[in-house]
Each structure stands twice: as C-alpha cells, then as structure tokens.
Amino acid sequence: MYSMTGFGRADLRTKQITISVEIASVNNRYLECVFRLPRQLTFMEPRLKELVCGRLQRGRLNITINYEDYGFGIDRVVLNRSLADDIHQQLSALKKRYKLKGEIEMAHFLAFPDLFKVAKAEDLEKKVWPYLQKATVTALDDLIAMRRREGANLKKDMLARIKILRDGIKKIEKMANKNFEMYRDKMTRRINELLDKPRIDQVRLEEEVAYMTERADISEECVRFSSHLTQFRADIGQNGAVGRRLNFILQELNREANTIGAKSANPEISHLVVELKEEIERIREQVQNIE
Numbered sequence: 001m002y003s004m005t006g007f008g009r010a011d012l013r014t015k016q017i018t019i020s021v022e023i024a025s026v027n028n029r030y031l032e033c034v035f036r037l038p039r040q041l042t043f044m045e046p047r048l049k050e051l052v053c054g055r056l057q058r059g060r061l062n063i064t065i066n067y068e069d070y071g072f073g074i075d076r077v078v079l080n081r082s083l084a085d086d087i088h089q090q091l092s093a094l095k096k097r098y099k100l101k102g103e104i105e106m107a108h109f110l111a112f113p114d115l116f117k118v119a120k121a122e123d124l125e126k127k128v129w130p131y132l133q134k135a136t137v138t139a140l141d142d143l144i145a146m147r148r149r150e151g152a153n154l155k156k157d158m159l160a161r162i163k164i165l166r167d168g169i170k171k172i173e174k175m176a177n178k179n180f181e182m183y184r185d186k187m188t189r190r191i192n193e194l195l196d197k198p199r200i201d202q203v204r205l206e207e208e209v210a211y212m213t214e215r216a217d218i219s220e221e222c223v224r225f226s227s228h229l230t231q232f233r234a235d236i237g238q239n240g241a242v243g244r245r246l247n248f249i250l251q252e253l254n255r256e257a258n259t260i261g262a263k264s265a266n267p268e269i270s271h272l273v274v275e276l277k278e279e280i281e282r283i284r285e286q287v288q289n290i291e
Contacts, residue, residue, distance in 0.1 A: 003150035008143025028060035243290035
C-alpha cells in the first residue's frame with residue numbers, strides 16, 4: 001500500500017553539468033504532473049511525464065528540475081576572433097593613416113554585429129537525457145520509498161480501526177434479539193390498540209405486523225457489514241492502487257450502518273451505530289491519502 005503524499009530528491013553532478021530533481025506529491029483523484037523546467041529543457045517534458053507515469057498511478061506531483069551547464073550542451077556565445085583581429089588591424093591602420101587621436105575602445109568593436117555569434121547546441125537531448133533520466137529515476141525511487149513508508153503507517157492505523165468496527169458489529173448482532181423483543185412489544189401494543197376498536201381492519205392489521213417484523217430484523221445488514229469488513233481487509237493487503245476500491249467499500253459500510261440505525265428501536269444499538277459511523281469517517285479520511 002502506498003500513500004499519495006511524499007517527497008523525493010536527487011542530485012547529479014559531473015564536470016560538465018549539475019542536475020537536481022525534486023518531486024513533491026500530494027493526494028489527488030488522478031495522476032497529475034506539474035513541471036518546472038529550465039528553458040533549455042522544456043522540450044523534454046513529454047519524456048519526463050512518460051517516465052513518471054510508468055511508476056505512479058495517482059497523486060498530484062510538483063516536479064522541479066534545476067540544470068547548470070559548464071559548456072556541455074546548451075547554446076553559448078562565441079567570439080569571432082578572426083573578425084576581431086581584422087577589426088583591430090583596420091582600426092589601427094585607420095588611426096595611423098588619418099592621424100586620429102584617442103585609443104581603440106570596446107565600443108568600436110561592438111559596432112560590428114557579427115563580432116559575436118551564438119553557437120547552437122547539437123544533440124542536446126541525446127547528451128543530457130541519460131543524466132536527466134538517471135536523476136529523475138533516483139528522485140522517484142526516493143519518493144516511492146517515502147510513500148511506501150507512509151502507506152504502511154496508514155495500513156496499520158486502518159487495520160486497528162477495522163478491528164474496532166468488527167467488535168462493534170458483533171455487539172450489535174448480540175443485541176439484535178433484544179431489538180426484536182422491543183419491536184415485538186411495540187407491535188403487541190399496536191395490535192391491542194387495533195383490537196380495542198369496534199371494527200377491526202384485518203388487512204391493516206396484517207400490514208402492521210408485516211411492516212414491523214421486517215423493521216425488527218437487522219441480521220442481513222449485520223452480515224453484509226461484516227462481509228464488507230472482510231473485503232476491506234483483503235484489499236488492504238493487495239499491491240498497486242487500491243484507494244478507489246477502499247473508498248467504495250467504505251460507502252457500502254456507511255450505507256449498512258445507516259440502515260441498521262434506521263431499523264433499530266434499541267437506544268444502545270443506535271449509540272453503537274453512531275460510533276461505527278464515526279470510525280468509518282476516520283478511515284475514509286485516511287483512505288483519501290492512499291494511491
């Protein structure tokens with residue numbers, strides 16, 4: 001089991017480049033990647049996204065990459081030395097020929113637009129990608145390890161809460177007979193009220209008996225509740241993304257608890273149902289962080 005919250009970082013340094021990758025993850029319904037890349041690496045975002053999506057399934061990821069280049073790969077400004085030499089030679093000759101005063105200054109060189117040129121990086125992706133891939137994978141490993149540790153803590157907490165729910169539903173099952181007796185007494189009083197009337201509506205009497213008998217029986221709901229708990233515990237032990245499935249099971253548990261509460265005339269059972277629903281809500285909050 002993996003949590004969706006975590007952090008991973010990796011630094012890679014060579015004589016030519018320095019790359020740092022930071023990945024911060026929070027819970028999200030789907031997998032969403034937000035990249036912050038230096039200008040010269042923005043074209044690599046699709047490959048980075050493919051790399052991340054191959055390792056994770058849910059969560060919102062903020063991925064920040066810093067990149068420094070020491071003459072390896074990026075565009076750089078290059079002095080046209082031959083042109084500079086020629087400019088200096090011609091300016092010196094001009095000064096001497098016309099007996100001009102003053103020194104030759106930088107501004108004289110900058111008047112020539114072709115003195116500097118930008119050397120385009122060749123095969124930047126081919127050169128940089130292996131290093132960027134390695135740093136990103138290392139950061140992902142760090143992130144996933146943290147998500148696994150957090151997932152283990154969440155699993156431990158939820159298993160403890162599942163035990164509380166199982167103990168609670170067992171108490172309710174034991175009280176079910178008492179619940180039925182309370183309904184029986186209520187039904188007896190209602191029948192006596194009907195029998196005291198001058199004319200007895202037999203159909204109405206049968207409807208009352210059937211309705212109240214049905215409301216008194218919570219055994220099916222208790223069985224389904226226990227079954228959902230068993231399924232929840234089994235899914236916790238599975239690998240991969242189980243968050244959505246666990247959330248669905250919690251909805252079913254809450255549905256059964258509501259039905260038990262609605263059917264019960266026993267205040268003790270009603271109190272236990274409230275406790276069950278509170279515990280289900282606590283688990284639901286934890287499940288929101290599970291991948």
